[in-house]
Amino acid sequence: MNSPGPTLLGFDVILVGSLLAGLAAMAMMFAIYTAVTIKDPMAKRVKSLNDRREELKAGIITSTAKKRASLVRRTDKTDKVKQQLEGMKVLQESQIADVQQKLAHAGYRNKELAVFVIGARLVLPIVFGIIGVLMIYVIDYFPDWGGVKRVGALGALLFAGYKGPEIFLKNKASKRTDEIRKGLPDALDLLVICAEAGLTVDAAFNRVAKELGRAYPELGDEFALTAIELSFLNERKKAFDNLAYRVDLEAVRGVVTTMIQTERYGTPLASALRVLSAEFRNERMMRAEEKAARLPAIMTVPLIMFILPVLFIVILGPAACSISDAFAAKPGR
Template sequence: MEILLLSGCFLFVLLAVLGGGYWFLREPAPVAESVLRVDLNQDDGPIRQTLEKIGSILPAANDLAHPVRRRLIAAGYREPDALQAYFGIKAVSALLFAMLFLLLGVELEVDLLAALVFSLCGAGIGYLIPDRGLQSMEANRRGRLRQALPAALDLLVLSLEAGQALDSAMLETSRELRHVYPELSEELSLTHLEMRAGQSRSDVLARLVMRTGEPEVKKLTNLLLDGDRFGASLGPALRNHAKYTRLRRRQVAQEQARKTSVKLIFPVFFLIFPCVLLVTLGPALLRLLQGMSQLAGG
């Protein structure tokens, strides 16, 4: 039984290391390729195909209007089979954790009912872990989009003041940002393609807000729609908005810096302060115990 438990732990660590290495070492796709990935119908690897087949068994994975699909789009996964792959990951994760917790229950020599309860708890934990990972990826992508907005606004202002239209300004901004901020570059490229397809600007910008889910992007789209509606010049408005975004980012950084002293209370109290007490009072306590033992012996 120890061999089975060690083999399961080794397999889990191996899969985690392989998945992490693939995730961090993969090369970012070019903007045009990432935008047209749905139309290119690229051949996926065997692991993803297996996960898609497993996920397609679940009824929720075949729902085109499932709310998880919007979360996947906000995280950067807009392929049509991303929902099936996500539910396949959830199913595999639930099964893997159920087996690990079952082996743990058998190793602890509990009865059959307790082992089944262990297995159900592991399945629930494994089923919820991909949700936390997706939430983290959403937050990280929104943070990168929010960080890229001031530079994009400056480029938009330069393009508009040079006499270009808003559609051409978005395309030029996307080209300039594709190496530094690929997420925002991809969104602007897709927005430009939708405008070229003949769709209205309001619908295209509304889909941009829905895809990103970032409040700062929503403020930018509202500014563009107001300028288009009232016929105002977008250059000064975008310049003022760029100043506002930089000021807002500076205020958020200052807020986080002021929170650092409060967050350091617990590590200092539970980790550093006991070590300081041990170093300062340890020798004195040892001498006191040594003197008391000599007195007791005398």
């Protein structure tokens, strides 16, 4: 019979080492795959931008209100969900407008998805509640839980079902806003260069979108869509207002205000954008300094819990072993 391998804390060292080696090999293969198969981050957004261009072009060409209404992206499922929600008296115009703006902040262009989000907030608590009742009370999957814990778990499921879609949109919008904030100073610098080179505003936005599309896909997407709307909309102010509507960022609102003022009063665009770019760079530097100042306080807990115990073991371990060996070698009285 073969003798078992070495163990550490009750675990087979050879088995654990083999599993870790396999995971490391899989991680290395995945890293190589992701490095080799580099995809253009703007490729998925090109189709939606082209669709928006065609919609604006068709909206200018067509003259009847019926054809204009057909441009709105609606489906039979959307109409059915909207009719059911209106029949239940749970659909309000203010609620739809609020969800539509959250969808725009998260990067979703189709405003009709707001109906599905509102419907999900109504259906998911019921579904999660039924699943929770079946798992906790009927099947009794957790027999050790007391009454308070069961009620708390059921309440947590109901809360997750109601707030889940909103939390998802909020997290996605937050990540997207951070990515746009990072690339905005560089985009303004490129806009200044394009303005000084004599390009028009829509051509400048289109050029910046192409240059920054790989580094900052979200910002490139917004600038490309703004360039399309500047080319096709009757009022250029509407295109800038749409940019401020889609991005939940105060800096973008400042850029939009500057653009509208330069269009209205004829003030120099390059000088105004240069001032805004300097302010945004100073703001980004202040945020970096703030994170650096918080670093010592954040590192205190990991230092106490993980680093100091290991340091004490490394320093005092040999001395403790020597003392133990000395006492063990001393003959007894």
